[in-house]
Amino acid sequence: MKHIITTAVAATSLFLLLLQSVTATTTLPSDVSALKAIKSAINPTTIPSYSCLATWNFTSDPCSNPHITHFLCGLTCTNNRVTQLTFDRVGYSGTLSPLVSQLTQLVTIDLSDNKLSGPIPSSLFSLPNLQTLNLRSNSFSGAIPPTISNLKNIETLDMSHNSLSGSLPDTSTSLTLTRLDLSFNKLTGPIPKLAPNLIELAIKSNSISGFLPKTSFTELTQLEVIELSNNSLTGTIPGWVFLQTSIQQINLANNKFTGLEILKPAGSNNNNVIAVDAGYNKISGHLTANFTAFPSLSSLSLSYNKLQGPIPVEYSKKTSLKRLFLDGNYLNGVPPEGFFSGKFSGSLGDNCLKSCPASSELCLKSQKPTSICRQAYGGKVCVKPKA
Template identity: 60%
Template sequence: MPLPNLNLHHHVHFHLLLLHISLLISTNHISPIQALTSPSDISALKAFKSAVKPSSIPPWSCLASWDFTTDPCAVPRRTHFTCGVTCSPDSTRVTQITLDPAAYSGTLTPLISQLTNLTTLDLADNSFSGAIPSSISSLSNLQTLTLQSNSFSGSLPPAISNLKSLESLDISHNLLSGFLPNTLNSLPNLRRLDLSFNKLAGTIPKLPPNLLELALKHNSLSGSIPESVFAGLTQLEVIELSENSFAGTLQSWFFLQPSLQQVDLANNSLTGVEIPPNGGGELVALDLGFNRIEGYVPVNFGSYPVLSSLSLRYNRLRGRIPVEYGRKKSLKRLYLDGNFLIGQPPAGLVTGGNGVSGSLGDNCLQACPASSNLCMPSQKPNAICKQAYGGGRGKPRS
C-alpha cells in the first residue's frame, strides 16, 4: 500500500521529531534498560532471598524490591532492586550486598559463593541464624564481611582464612562458639577484626600481620596473653579483650608494641602487670580494671607521654599512689578505686582545677579531701585495711 501523501510541513516535522529522539538517546537523557547481569549472580540472588523467611520481609524493605521479573542490575532502577544490591559499572556482576536493618530472619545460603565479584557483604542488625557456610571462602574479592548483631551460630569456619582480600571482618554480637581458627594469620590484608559478644573459647591464635584493630570482648577466651600471638604486629592500635578469662601476668613486651593506642583488658583474671619505663609511646587509654592484679601501682605510667585515661580499679593493689601521677599533664581520667592504697593522694590530683576525673574511693587512703570528686566513694573501714595489710607486714589478702 502506498504511503499517504504528507505535505511538506508534516514531512519536515516528522524528521525533526526523529532527530530530537536521537539526540536525547545520544546525550543519555533516555537510558535504555540493560539486562546484562551474569546468570550465576542472578541465581545466587534468588537463592539468597529464598533463604529469608517471607514473613520477615517488610513491604517497605530492600529485599521486598528484589523482583526477579526484571534484571537485578538493570538501569535505571525505578521500582525494583532499588536498594541492597550494587553492581559493577558495566552492570554484569553484583559487587555488594548491603541489607537494611529490617529484622530479616533466615539463613545465609551456600550459593552466596557464586557471587565471585562480591567485595562487600553486610547483613548487620538483622536476625539471620544458622552456620556461616564454608562456601564463603570462594568470595576471593571480598573486602568487607559484616554480620554483626544477628544470631549466627556454630564455629567460625576455617575457610574464612582463604579470603585473602578481606580487610574488615565483623561478626560481633552473635552466637558463635568453639575455638578461633589457627589460620587467621594467613589473612594478609585484614585490618579490623571484631568477634566480640559471642561464645568463643580457647586461646588467641597468631593474628594477621597488618591488623589495626582487634576486638574479642565478652567471650570465654582464656589462658595467658603470649608474645608470640602479637609478634610483628607493628601497626596494631586497638586491643579490646575485656570480659574474658585471661590470666597470668601481662608482661612488659605488651607495652612496647610501637603503635598501641587503646587497650581494654578489664574484667579478666590477670594477676600481675609489668610496666616498662620506656614503653607506651602512643598509648592513650588503658583499662585493667576488675582483675586480680597484685603489687604496687606502676610508677612507670607516669612517664607515658600521651596517656590520658588509666583504670586499675578493683584489683588488689597496695602502697601509695605515685607522685608522678599528680604531675602528669596528659592524664584526664584516673580510676584507682576498689584497691588497698594507703597514704595521701598526690596533691596534683586532688587540688581544684586539675581537670582529672575518675575515682580514688574505696581504698585505704588518709586525708583524701571530701572537696575532691576523686575521693568518692568513701574509703574502706580501718578494720578492713588493717586486716588486708596483716598489721602492715603483708600484701592484701584475697
C-alpha cells in the first residue's frame, strides 16, 4: 500500500512538473498575434496540406512541446519567444505582414523560393536581433526601405531574384554584415558606400550605373568576392580593385567599361586574386602582361572586348593559369606556342591571329575575316588569318 501511495505521489509530481514546463513555454501573446497575421497574409489556396503553414493551427501553443499535430515546422522557439521563421519552399503566395516586427527575438528569417509579392514592409528592419534575412526568389517589388540600416546585428542579407527597384541601400553603418546579395532585381543608380566588413558582395543583373567608386570599397579589408556583372557600369576598371589583399574573385562582365588598369601587386604574398572576368565590355587598348604578375591567378576572361596587339608570351608561361578566354577581340600576331601544350582551356577564337592551330580547343572558333581586321587597325596592318 505504501508503494502504491509513493508511486502515485511521484506520478503527480511528474505531472505538475510537466504542467509547469508547458506553462513556462507559453508563447508570448504578441508573438502569437504576429504568427496569426503572417499566416493570414498568405493566400490559403497556396498552402498545401503537407506544408509547414498547414500545421499552424492556433488551437495549441506555438512554442509548447511536444509538437504532435500542430506547429510541426516553420518556426523555432527559445523559451517563450519565436527566434526563427522559416517557410518551406512550396510556392506560398501573398504578402509579408508588417506585424512580423512583433517577433522581436527573431534571429533568422528565411522565406526563400516562394511567390511572395508586394513591398517589403519597413517594419521588418526594426528587428533588433536579426542576423540572417533571406527573401531570395520571390516577387517582392518596390524600393528597399532605408530603414534597412537599422539592422545592427545583420550578418547575411539575401534579397536576390525579386523585382525590387530604386537605388541601392546604404549599408555603411551595418558593421556586422558580411554577405550581401541583391542580384537579379531592377535596382538603379551608383554604388553607395558599403558595409565595411563585407566578405561577399553580389549585385549582378541589375541596372547599376556610374564608375566603380573607390570610396565605396576602401574600408572593405575582408572582401573576397565582387560580383557586379550584367549592369551598366562605365569608365575604366581601376587598378585598386585587383590590389585589395583579400580579393579572390572579381566578375565585372557584361557592363560598359571602356578601359582596364592593371597594376602589378607589390609582392607575391600580398595578392590572392584567383579568377577575373571582365568579358563583354568595350575595353580597348593592348593586352597587358601585368595580369601574369598575380601569383594565384587561375582563370581570366577578357572575351568580346576591343583589345588589339599580340598576346604577351608571359601568359603561356603562367603556371597557375588554367582557363584563359580572349576570344572576340582584335588580337593579332602568332599566339605563343606554350598555349598548345594541353594545360590551358578557354578560347583564342574570333580574333585576328595567325597560325592558331585548328587541332587545339583554344582555336575552335575561326578568326575574323581579313577585312574586319584591317578595318580595326585603320587599314595600316594587313592581318590575314591562316585557314
